[in-house]
Amino acid sequence: MAEILRVGVAGLGTVGASVVRLLLRQAQALAARTGREIVVTAVSARDKGKDRGVDLAGAAFYDDPIALAAADGIDLFVELIGGSEGPARVSVETALAKGKSVVTANKALLSAHGSALAELAESRHVALAFEASVAGGIPIVKTLREGLAGNSIERVYGILNGTCNYILSRMEAERLSFEECLKEAQRLGYAEADPTFDIGGFDSAHKLSILASLAFGARIAPEAVEIEGIERVTLADIDAAGELGFRIKLLGVAQRTAQGIEQRVHPTMVRKTTAIAQVMGVTNAVTIDADAVHELTLVGPGAGGDATASAVVADIADIAKGVRSAPFGLPSASLRKLERAPAALHEGGYYIRLAVPDVPGAFAAIATAMAERKISLESIMQHGARAARRSGAAQVGTQVGVILITHATTERLVREALDAIYADGVIAEPAQVIRIERE
Amino acid sequence: MAEILRVGVAGLGTVGASVVRLLLRQAQALAARTGREIVVTAVSARDKGKDRGVDLAGAAFYDDPIALAAADGIDLFVELIGGSEGPARVSVETALAKGKSVVTANKALLSAHGSALAELAESRHVALAFEASVAGGIPIVKTLREGLAGNSIERVYGILNGTCNYILSRMEAERLSFEECLKEAQRLGYAEADPTFDIGGFDSAHKLSILASLAFGARIAPEAVEIEGIERVTLADIDAAGELGFRIKLLGVAQRTAQGIEQRVHPTMVRKTTAIAQVMGVTNAVTIDADAVHELTLVGPGAGGDATASAVVADIADIAKGVRSAPFGLPSASLRKLERAPAALHEGGYYIRLAVPDVPGAFAAIATAMAERKISLESIMQHGARAARRSGAAQVGTQVGVILITHATTERLVREALDAIYADGVIAEPAQVIRIERE
Numbered sequence: 001m002a003e004i005l006r007v008g009v010a011g012l013g014t015v016g017a018s019v020v021r022l023l024l025r026q027a028q029a030l031a032a033r034t035g036r037e038i039v040v041t042a043v044s045a046r047d048k049g050k051d052r053g054v055d056l057a058g059a060a061f062y063d064d065p066i067a068l069a070a071a072d073g074i075d076l077f078v079e080l081i082g083g084s085e086g087p088a089r090v091s092v093e094t095a096l097a098k099g100k101s102v103v104t105a106n107k108a109l110l111s112a113h114g115s116a117l118a119e120l121a122e123s124r125h126v127a128l129a130f131e132a133s134v135a136g137g138i139p140i141v142k143t144l145r146e147g148l149a150g151n152s153i154e155r156v157y158g159i160l161n162g163t164c165n166y167i168l169s170r171m172e173a174e175r176l177s178f179e180e181c182l183k184e185a186q187r188l189g190y191a192e193a194d195p196t197f198d199i200g201g202f203d204s205a206h207k208l209s210i211l212a213s214l215a216f217g218a219r220i221a222p223e224a225v226e227i228e229g230i231e232r233v234t235l236a237d238i239d240a241a242g243e244l245g246f247r248i249k250l251l252g253v254a255q256r257t258a259q260g261i262e263q264r265v266h267p268t269m270v271r272k273t274t275a276i277a278q279v280m281g282v283t284n285a286v287t288i289d290a291d292a293v294h295e296l297t298l299v300g301p302g303a304g305g306d307a308t309a310s311a312v313v314a315d316i317a318d319i320a321k322g323v324r325s326a327p328f329g330l331p332s333a334s335l336r337k338l339e340r341a342p343a344a345l346h347e348g349g350y351y352i353r354l355a356v357p358d359v360p361g362a363f364a365a366i367a368t369a370m371a372e373r374k375i376s377l378e379s380i381m382q383h384g385a386r387a388a389r390r391s392g393a394a395q396v397g398t399q400v401g402v403i404l405i406t407h408a409t410t411e412r413l414v415r416e417a418l419d420a421i422y423a424d425g426v427i428a429e430p431a432q433v434i435r436i437e438r439e
Numbered sequence: 440m441a442e443i444l445r446v447g448v449a450g451l452g453t454v455g456a457s458v459v460r461l462l463l464r465q466a467q468a469l470a471a472r473t474g475r476e477i478v479v480t481a482v483s484a485r486d487k488g489k490d491r492g493v494d495l496a497g498a499a500f501y502d503d504p505i506a507l508a509a510a511d512g513i514d515l516f517v518e519l520i521g522g523s524e525g526p527a528r529v530s531v532e533t534a535l536a537k538g539k540s541v542v543t544a545n546k547a548l549l550s551a552h553g554s555a556l557a558e559l560a561e562s563r564h565v566a567l568a569f570e571a572s573v574a575g576g577i578p579i580v581k582t583l584r585e586g587l588a589g590n591s592i593e594r595v596y597g598i599l600n601g602t603c604n605y606i607l608s609r610m611e612a613e614r615l616s617f618e619e620c621l622k623e624a625q626r627l628g629y630a631e632a633d634p635t636f637d638i639g640g641f642d643s644a645h646k647l648s649i650l651a652s653l654a655f656g657a658r659i660a661p662e663a664v665e666i667e668g669i670e671r672v673t674l675a676d677i678d679a680a681g682e683l684g685f686r687i688k689l690l691g692v693a694q695r696t697a698q699g700i701e702q703r704v705h706p707t708m709v710r711k712t713t714a715i716a717q718v719m720g721v722t723n724a725v726t727i728d729a730d731a732v733h734e735l736t737l738v739g740p741g742a743g744g745d746a747t748a749s750a751v752v753a754d755i756a757d758i759a760k761g762v763r764s765a766p767f768g769l770p771s772a773s774l775r776k777l778e779r780a781p782a783a784l785h786e787g788g789y790y791i792r793l794a795v796p797d798v799p800g801a802f803a804a805i806a807t808a809m810a811e812r813k814i815s816l817e818s819i820m821q822h823g824a825r826a827a828r829r830s831g832a833a834q835v836g837t838q839v840g841v842i843l844i845t846h847a848t849t850e851r852l853v854r855e856a857l858d859a860i861y862a863d864g865v866i867a868e869p870a871q872v873i874r875i876e877r878e
Contacts, residue, residue, distance in 0.1 A: 022589045022731055029656070032773045033588055033765070131586075137732035139586030147570075147578030149472055150461045150752025217468070275738050278717045292461055292749035293576035293739060299714050300735035310731035313589025323762055326472070334471045 004037045005320045006073060010065035010091055011080030012045035015105060015132070017052040018309035019078060024055065026313070034320035044068040069095035076101045076319055078312060084108040096120045096128065103315040105132035105308055111206035115219040115335065118327035128327040129315035134207040135160060135284040137307030138300040139314065144214040144288070145329040151290035153215040157253040157437065160207040160265075162282030162302040163191045163198040164230050164250040168267075169280040172238050172247070178231065190282055200229035201250065201265040208252035211286070212263050215254060217330045218338035221263070225252075226343050228266035237353060237432055240383055240403045241269055246351070247277045251437060260341035269351050269436040275299070344412040349378065349436035351405055352414070354421070355429045358398040362426045366402070369420040373413040378405040399428075405436070443476045444759045445512060449504035449530055450519030451484035454544060454571070456491040457748035458517060463494065465752070473759035483507040508534035515540045515758055517751060523547040535559045535567065542754040544571035544747055550645035554658040554774060557766035567766040568754035573646040574599060574723040576746030577739040578753065583653040583727070584768040590729035592654040596692040596876065599646040599704075601721030601741040602630045602637040603669050603689040607706075608719040611677050611686070617670065629721055639668035640689065640704040647691035650725070651702050654693060656769045657777035660702070665782050667705035676792060676871055679822060679842045680708055685790070686716045690876060699780035708790050708875040714738070783851040788817065788875035790844055791853070793860070794868045797837040801865045805841070808859040812852040817844040838867075844875070 007023070009016055020040050023030070031037045044062040062068035069077050069091040077095035079102060081088040088109050095102050096117065104110070110117070110133050121128035131141045135158065144156070159165045163185055170181040182199065185191035197203050205225040213220045230250050241248050246269040255262045270277045275297040279285040284302025289295055301307035328335060356362050370377065383401030406414070414433065421427050446462070448455055459479050462469070470476045483501040501507035508516050508530040516534035518541060520527040527548050534541050535556065543549070549556070549572050560567035570580045574597065583595070598604045602624055609620040621638065624630035636642050644664040652659045669689050680687050685708040694701045709716045714736040718724040723741030728734055740746035767774060795801050809816065822840030845853070853872065860866050 018731070026589050026591065029591075029769070030588065032656075032769050137735060139582050139735075142581065142586050143578050146757060147581050147753050148749065149469065149756035150465050150749050152465065152468075217471075275714070275717060278714060290749070292457070292745040292752075294743075294746060296576060296578075296737070296739035298735070298737050301733055304733075306731040307733060310587065310589050310729070313731075314586050317588035318585060321762075321764065323760075325760065330468075330471050 002036045004039050006039060006041040006075045007078060007316065008042040008044070008068045008071060008074035008076070009040055009078045009080065010044040010068050011082065012043055012052055013080065014305035015308045015312070016045070016080045017054050018305035019080070019312050020054045020056065022306070022309050022313045023316070030317055030320070034317050036320045038316060038320055041073050042068055042071055065091040066094050069100070070098055074100060076103065076316065078316070079104040079106055082106055082108065084112040089113060092117060093120065096124055096126060099124045099126055101127040101129070101319045103129045103312055103319070105130070105312060107133040107203070107206040107210060111209045111220060111222045114210060114213065114328070115332060119332040121327055122332055125324065127319045127324055129319060130210070130327070131315050132308045132311035134210050135286055136300070136302040136304065137310045138284060138286060138298045138302070139311065140211065140286045140298055141214060142314070143296070143298065144211065145325060148288065148290055148293060151292045153256070153288060153290045155253065155255040155289040156211050156215045156286065157251050158286030159249055159276065159279055159284050160204040160252045160286070160302065161198055161250060162284060163195065164204070165279065165284070166190050166282045167199070168230060168233065168248055168250065171233070171235060172242070175235065177235060178233060199231060201227045204250060204252040204265045208254055208263055208265055211252070212254035212261060212338065213328050213335070215288070216256060216261055216338070217335055218261065219335045221338035221340065224263055224338060224340040226264040226266070230267050232432065233267050234432070236383065236401060237434065240353060240381065241351070244379060244381065244405060245272050246270060246436070247272050248434065249276065253437060257341045259345045260339035262341045262346060264343070264346070267434050269434050271439060274439055344410065344415070346411040346435070347408055348438060349406050349408055350414050351403065351434040351436060353432040354402045354427055355399045356402045357426060358400050363402065365424050365426055366421055369417045370404070370406070373417050375409045375413055375417060376407045378407050380404055441475045443478050445478060445480040445514045446517060446755065447481040447483070447507045447510060447513035447515070448479055448517045448519065449483040449507050450521070451482060451491055452519065453744035454747045454751070455484070455519040456493050457744035458519070458751050459493045459495065461745070461748050461752045462755070469756055469759070473756050475759045477755060477759055480512050481507055481510055504530040505533050508539070509537055513539060515542065515755065517755070518543040518545055521545055521547065523551040528552060531556060532559065535563055535565060538563045538565055540566040540568070540758045542568045542751055542758070544569070544751060546572040546642070546645040546649060550648045550659060550661045553649060553652065553767070554771060558771040560766055561771055564763065566758045566763055568758060569649070569766070570754050571747045571750035573649050574725055575739070575741040575743065576749045577723060577725060577737045577741070578750065579650065579725045579737055580653060581753070582735070582737065583650065584764060587727065587729055587732060590731045592695070592727060592729045594692065594694040594728040595650050595654045595725065596690050597725035598688055598715065598718050598723050599643040599691045599725070599741065600637055600689060601723060602634065603643070604718065605629050605721045606638070607669060607672065607687055607689065610672070610674060611681070614674065616674060617672060638670060640666045643689060643691040643704045647693055647702055647704055650691070651693035651700060651777065652767050652774070654727070655695060655700055655777070656774055657700065658774045660777035660779065663702050663777055663779040665703040665705065669706050671871065672706050673871070675822065675840060676873065679792060679820065680790070683818060683820065683844060684711055685709060685875070686711050687873065688715065692876060696780045698784045699778035701780045701785060703782070703785070706873050708873050710878060713878055783849065783854070785850040785874070786847055787877060788845050788847055789853050790842065790873040790875060792871040793841045793866055794838045795841045796865055797839050802841065804863050804865055805860055808856045809843070812856050814848045814852055814856060815846045817846050819843055
């Protein structure tokens with residue numbers, strides 16, 4: 001058997017402790033699979049004394065993760081600190097510069113500096129692996145980088161944030177408001193005290209930018225992700241979606257178009273019959289459309305100590321076997337600058353919910369604004385007084401909810417039509433607009 | 440860039456032609472990803488002159504695949520001939536013995552001789568890769584072998600045969616009999632003229648035996664797979680399943696139990712709410728239960744030239760990069776003999792449909808036979824005259840269909856209870872018994 005692989009783990013929170021536990025529990029199987037004994041020889045954490053339920057007696061302790069990253073006693077550095085800057089970034093850079101392979105679960109770091117870190121890793125002929133950074137235990141990075149190597153990928157999209165999917169699932173199942181479900185998610189530990197990062201779509205955007213780089217052979221471009229969170233989704237929308245055969249999911253979508261690459265995170269209407277629509281609760285799912293394999297969907301846990309550790313350990317095992325893929329599939333020098341498709345040119349169907357005064361001509365004005373821009377309608381549904389009351393939708397005076405489902409059109413035309421409708425002065429509230437993702 | 444990887448492709452049917460096409464179409468990307476140019480330098484097929492829509496001008500032609508396997512002009516042999524013996528087996532053995540890596544989509548060959556071939560490959564330090572042999576384009580082999588390396592796997596199960604899933608989906612959707620749906624599948628090319636291999640469960644069994652080896656670190660044991668096909672599934676069963684919240688799928692299930700490893704292929708009741716129940720038509724799906732990742736499901740195309748070729752090309756790309764995993768994850772010497780769990784000790788719930796004469800005491804006899812064996816019932820449903828007529832179930836005299844759903848019990852007790860019921864003489868037809876797969 002080859003030399004021992006000496007692993008240093010920085011960050012001993014839930015995931016870090018699980019990584020140490022899995023490496024011990026699977027030590028024999030991993031040695032047989034990889035041909036090397038894998039041993040955690042050093043760790044770093046904020047609180048040395050804390051009981052984490054794992055045996056760290058044999059491991060050297062470092063207060064400073066950067067010192068751990070530079071230590072001679074490790075061959076592989078596992079970064080589980082978090083954050084795109086500070087100790088996480090400096091320690092990863094230090095380890096790579098010292099010629100040590102790095103495994104990280106840090107999507108914020110990858111999204112901000114992934115392309116530069118990949119260059120550094122390649123220049124030192126070491127691995128930079130990050131399966132755990134996207135969709136927790138789902139092997140989506142490996143699938144995109146290796147499993148679909150023979151494909152040209154058209155689109156990759158998915159449910160990348162368990163908190164948001166939990167909230168949307170609960171709103172539908174329990175008929176509760178967004179605020180009520182958010183509070184419940186916080187109570188259960190599925191959402192942070194400050195939930196902005198999750199519900200605002202920023203966490204999904206980090207992950208999406210990594211997937212887009214892998215899928216399209218482009219440098220990571222987080223600034224090119226359009227981001228919209230789930231805060232504005234109401235029970236009225238969820239009801240209307242259900243009646244029309246849709247479900248609302250927060251999706252991250254990266255798509256190749258004639259205008260460039262679209263990267264967008266937003267509440268999305270998906271047909272109930274699709275695999276992605278079936279995914280409820282904190283579960284994640286990713287679907288890939290590619291020329292040869294057509295459609296592939298992976299469903300699994302997007303978070304949790306053991307599930308995330310499963311991905312970290314798989315990366316460690318690949319490195320132990322000597323696998324040295326370019327971090328993003330293609331060598332960094334071959335990664336193109338991501339050509340951003342203008343958001344206004346997005347093509348697709350739209351769900352539009354309008355609060356329309358119950359006066360003659362109000363609906364004609366809407367229909368005219370749509371027709372003038374050649375937006376054709378797949379369906380029109382009036383969400384009457386009873387439905388509106390049941391779902392708690394705003395209902396001022398004699399307004400009625402009107403829901404339009406458009407055929408494929410462009411974002412620009414939809415926005416122009418709405419501006420024309422607003423200019424008429426008959427519609428007081430801004431419309432709820434939700435994109436429909438094609439199957 | 441390293442030396443060219445010279446590929447020989449034996450078998451130019453739908454999959455073979457797709458492999459050649461993908462390698463040409465993705466030539467540049469594959470060279471960038473793997474660091475080597477990948478070129479098909481030789482092919483073998485039955486009919487040299489046939490137009491396959493791909494450019495083979497630069498490739499040497501061999502009438503004999505075994506001669507191709509032995510040829511000096513190739514580094515990697517791709518076997519797409521099919522069959523567990525004959526030219527497929529001999530050519531793969533020849534290539535491995537000559538120190539060439541092999542990629543194959545041949546589940547029959549792998550199931551029969553996979554462990555021995557893996558030994559041969561390891562002894563020559565070459566790769567034996569077979570992603571395409573199970574579930575077509577779904578990267579399930581890579582996921583089990585690499586993506587879940589840190590896990591101990593409890594169960595792997597799935598829809599492994601598109602023909603059967605198509606027929607069961609159509610029976611439910613169109614309310615047609617098994618025979619009608621089979622004819623339709625044959626007309627559409629989803630089923631062979633002799634469909635036994637698919638609908639009898641044998642194709643699923645081959646694939647399951649490969650998955651079980653990967654999941655449990657055991658030598659392939661096809662003889663230990665319990666096999667039951669879908670021929671006996673009736674519309675009455677599909678109806679009753681639907682009313683009770685289930686759907687019927689032909690599953691292959693490999694499961695670790697206290698008694699050993701269960702490997703079984705049979706029609707199975709799955710709860711409609713599960714991911715696997717949503718998979719309709721020719722699509723395949725595999726779910727893995729493992730200690731760290733909990734549950735992971737992969738859904739995608741199980742057949743088709745391009746989808747299968749996608750898997751073949753991914754294997755070729757890994758080999759081009761120099762990845763040399765043991766074919767079944769663990770080195771052959773470490774693979775245990777698969778310890779077969781006795782079928783009679785299978786534990787789980789059961790669906791039992793009985794044609795019961797409408798006479799006093801008939802039902803009491805059934806209930807007593809169950810109670811005496813401590814089989815407790817989750818639900819009892821009488822499928823009345825109207826339901827029976829609608830679904831075309833046999834209805835002799837004044838018989839009624841009675842459906843029992845048991846709580847978890849053992850196969851042995853269910854069989855004993857049924858024997859007791861038959862011995863009473865009140866039940867004329869044999870019961871329909873379908874296992875319920877737990878979530």
